[in-house]
Amino acid sequence: MELISAFVIATFTTPENVGVNPQSILWLLPLAGAIAVVYKATKVPKIKAVSFLKESLLLFGSIVVFMLVTALVLFALTWLITQ
Amino acid sequence: MAARSKDKHTVLLLTVGLLSWLVPGAGYYVLKEKKRAIIVFVTIVLTFCTGLYIGSIAVVNPQTSKLAYVAQIMNSPMVRFLGNSTVHGGYKVYGKPNEVGQIYTSISGLLNLLCIVNAVYLAHLRRTETAGD
Numbered sequence: 003m004e005l006i007s008a009f010v011i012a013t014f015t016t017p018e019n020v021g022v023n024p025q026s027i028l029w030l031l032p033l034a035g036a037i038a039v040v041y042k043a044t045k046v047p048k049i050k051a052v053s054f055l056k057e058s059l060l061l062f063g064s065i066v067v068f069m070l071v072t073a074l075v076l077f078a079l080t081w082l083i084t085q
Numbered sequence: 086m087a088a089r090s091k092d093k094h095t096v097l098l099l100t101v102g103l104l105s106w107l108v109p110g111a112g113y114y115v116l117k118e119k120k121r122a123i124i125v126f127v128t129i130v131l132t133f134c135t136g137l138y139i140g141s142i143a144v145v146n147p148q149t150s151k152l153a154y155v156a157q158i159m160n161s162p163m164v165r166f167l168g169n170s171t172v173h174g175g176y177k178v179y180g181k182p183n184e185v186g187q188i189y190t191s192i193s194g195l196l197n198l199l200c201i202v203n204a205v206y207l208a209h210l211r212r213t214e215t216a217g218d
Contacts, residue, residue: 037192
């Protein structure tokens with residue numbers, strides 16, 4: 003039991019290794035999911051499992067697509083400037 | 086009579102707001118919105134804990150990152166204890182883990198602020214609707 007507690011405390015007192023690479027952008031996905039769920043929880047008048055999930059997924063998808071479009075535009079702009 | 090009712094209403098709004106800040110989703114629970122309360126609680130706590138897991142408790146630092154701390158404290162006043170532990174315990178984090186951890190913990194705080202405002206507004210609307218009936 004003490005070992006488990008020590009392990010749990012250790013995970014919150016030492017940072018994880020997050021590399022500076024393109025994969026680190028994937029950390030935005032859980033955050034976008036959380037934003038979509040909480041925002042929809044404040045917006046829908048009555049919470050029903052299926053419709054709530056559908057609406058949250060739609061918002062999550064919209065956020066991800068918008069981020070992708072923004073990334074592509076910025077990438078194109080950088081490419082044009084540096085060429 | 087009307088003044089007393091208004092006082093009661095103000096107390097209810099304050100209670101809902103304070104409870105929402107103390108425990109994410111508690112304001113909705115008081116308003117008998119249990120599903121909403123559970124969803125908000127689980128999501129906000131998970132997001133905050135993910136931030137702490139990535140960057141350690143050192144991401145909550147009232148001395149070196151004041152702006153992020155303002156957003157983080159919106160999760161719950163209990164975040165203050167984490168801030169004190171970081172300052173007195175000498176925990177440090179730099180670079181990408183710090184960035185990602187701070188973003189997660191700050192965003193969860195701001196999401197809770199949205200829920201606090203929404204819960205208070207919901208409590209206010211219910212009274213207005215009851216008065217209109």
